[in-house]
Amino acid sequence: MALVKLQTENFRNLTSAPVSFSPSFNLLFGENGSGKTSVLEAIGYLGLGRSFRVSRHQAVVSHGEQRLTVFGGLDQGLTGSEEPAEYGDALRHRLGFGRDVGLKETTLRVDGEAVKNLSALARHLPVSVIDPGVFEIVAGGPGKRRQFLDWSVFHVEPSFAGLWQQCQRVTSQRNQTLRNGRLDDALIRVWDKQYTLLADRLTEARRAAFDLFREAFARLVREVDAPWVEGMKMDFHPGWDTSQSLADVLASHREQELRMGHTLYGPNRADIKMRFQGRPVAETFSRGQQKTLVILMKIAQGMVLSSLGKQVTFLLDDINAELDVGHRAMLATKLHELRCQVFITSIESPRPEELWQDTKPDYRMFHVEHGTLTEE
Numbered sequence: 001m002a003l004v005k006l007q008t009e010n011f012r013n014l015t016s017a018p019v020s021f022s023p024s025f026n027l028l029f030g031e032n033g034s035g036k037t038s039v040l041e042a043i044g045y046l047g048l049g050r051s052f053r054v055s056r057h058q059a060v061v062s063h064g065e066q067r068l069t070v071f072g073g074l075d076q077g078l079t080g081s082e083e084p085a086e087y088g089d090a091l092r093h094r095l096g097f098g099r100d101v102g103l104k105e106t107t108l109r110v111d112g113e114a115v116k117n118l119s120a121l122a123r124h125l126p127v128s129v130i131d132p133g134v135f136e137i138v139a140g141g142p143g144k145r146r147q148f149l150d151w152s153v154f155h156v157e158p159s160f161a162g163l164w165q166q167c168q169r170v171t172s173q174r175n176q177t178l179r180n181g182r183l184d185d186a187l188i189r190v191w192d193k194q195y196t197l198l199a200d201r202l203t204e205a206r207r208a209a210f211d212l213f214r215e216a217f218a219r220l221v222r223e224v225d226a227p228w229v230e231g232m233k234m235d236f237h238p239g240w241d242t243s244q245s246l247a248d249v250l251a252s253h254r255e256q257e258l259r260m261g262h263t264l265y266g267p268n269r270a271d272i273k274m275r276f277q278g279r280p281v282a283e284t285f286s287r288g289q290q291k292t293l294v295i296l297m298k299i300a301q302g303m304v305l306s307s308l309g310k311q312v313t314f315l316l317d318d319i320n321a322e323l324d325v326g327h328r329a330m331l332a333t334k335l336h337e338l339r340c341q342v343f344i345t346s347i348e349s350p351r352p353e354e355l356w357q358d359t360k361p362d363y364r365m366f367h368v369e370h371g372t373l374t375e376e
Helices: 036-048 132-139 142-156 160-178 185-221 246-252 254-260 287-307 325-337
Strands: 002-009 025-029 067-075 093-100 105-110 113-115 127-130 232-237 271-276 313-316 341-346 363-369 372-375
Touching (some): 132 287, 142 185, 185 232, 185 246, 325 341
Antiparallel strands (some): 002 067, 363 372
């Protein structure tokens, strides 16, 4: 699937006029503050259910308004042929996201029908963001890498979203029990049992998705000029020492968790361990190497979903500021080969001949000014 129609209402400074996009590449350019990133942000709402820039919906709704709306129309995306689907083809799905910031109520719709979970929208539109903050996947804490992995797991394993939500609720209840001051042994054993059962199922799904990702990553690095990756080792860490069962780990560290007041072991502590010659990549790789590594990891994710027949929509925000011409060309070429849908923003007018030296994909170019998109 690919997003070929977008319309917003009261979303930052964007006008409410509908816009048609290419199911392949879309190049957006304009001055800072013109609304380029806001377009990507609105698309992100349909695939992520939130902003990738800020944590509060209030920061996104237009000044003086109480409700924002984002509507997206999806077609079948790129077909198996060399040519993209015609723009006039009937929409396959219609996605809608509404948020009343005053009432703190969210409305979700798929094909006109109300749905309860954001996963119902996200399944139709896998959105992957590459912006300046994405490089924290390497340099940041385990939470960033866990979020990176879980995006893959969600789109690979349909049951993951429900399992993850259940585990979050059980973890919250378990933490509350640990913070009560006086431990209720019977109650903590109940939460331990539920927690360990869910942990095993979550870890199995994560490990399976990670194996697919690591295999795709290994294939990818053989195709690109990145010899420094050869000495790197990437492993999945489930969040506890698996030489013991999680139940035994929790029992043996009960006093420690009581002192801290929250769960210290389990899927909430999962991580992707990346080491180069035995040392953490964040300590050994240069900033440029870390950026290249994250790009390769993102492409590998796209490879996994492409092998499952899913078209990923990549949002590349202001990559000119982060990547040199060579890396931009490598990224654009690989995403073209994967037949992904891509949105790229930049301040200056894009130069397609720098992105694709050989065959150029179908693309549309838009100038963004005062929240209005004008096709060039």
